[in-house]
Amino acid sequence: MKPMTEAHLEILRRHMVEVIDMHFDLAEEEIGRSGLTADLRRALMKVPRHLFVPAQLMLVSYQDTPLPIGFDKTLSQPFIGALMLELLALERGHKVLEVGTGLGWQAAVMTELGVDLYSVEIVEEFAQAARLRLAALDHDVEIRVGDGSRGWAEHAPFDRILVTAAAAEPPSALVDQLAPGGRMVIPLGGKEVQQLSLVAKTDDGVDTRAIMPVRFTQLEIG
Secondary structure (H helix, E strand, O other): OOOOOOOHHHHHHHHHHHHHHHHHHOOHHHHOOOOOOOHHHHHHHHHHHHHHHHHHHHHHHHOOOEEEEEOOOOOOOOHHHHHHHHHHOOOHHHHHEEOOOOOOOHHHHHOOOEEEEEEEEHHHHHHHHHHHHHHOOOOOOEEEEEEEEOOHHHHOOOEEEEEOEEEEEOOOHHHHHHHEEEEEEEEOOOOOOOOEEEEEOOEEEEEEEEEEEEOEEEEOOO
């Protein structure tokens, strides 16, 4: 059998994006839109997702399923990962905090969108692996190892915050570090039942809207 080429991988990426669009269309009532924005679609097509999974999973990296990456953690299925980014409504120049770098796939997509990204990862091995992967593709992301629930006060306030692990409620430190008018996307709930939620900071306080059921690992407190 011939080896997989970049052309083959590009076909798989295109298929992944088409499946994401299908999910958006099917879930339009819950998520409030029927497809990806053009900028996010372009970024998803450009970022080589197969480089952000363990090597043995490269050939399944574009399937619409979560993938194990070690330390009892997973890379979210492409639809959920893309939905989280779409809900953030990212704009070029936004200062963004990511809680839970993993191996860096969503970080790569966000930097393709032109944001100024800071990412916190509690697993040191993940942080180092993500740094190497992102640097190899010339993505400029500042990553530190630590408890993401505490945010990164030195760089606050943030226009957007992405949390890739579940909590019972939005961590107070993250809410405090969110700029007025800012958005945070986070799974809220216990170990079994969670809702992907959009948290908006307004002049009157914080408004939280549940989007759809999801299942994430719990946010670790370091």
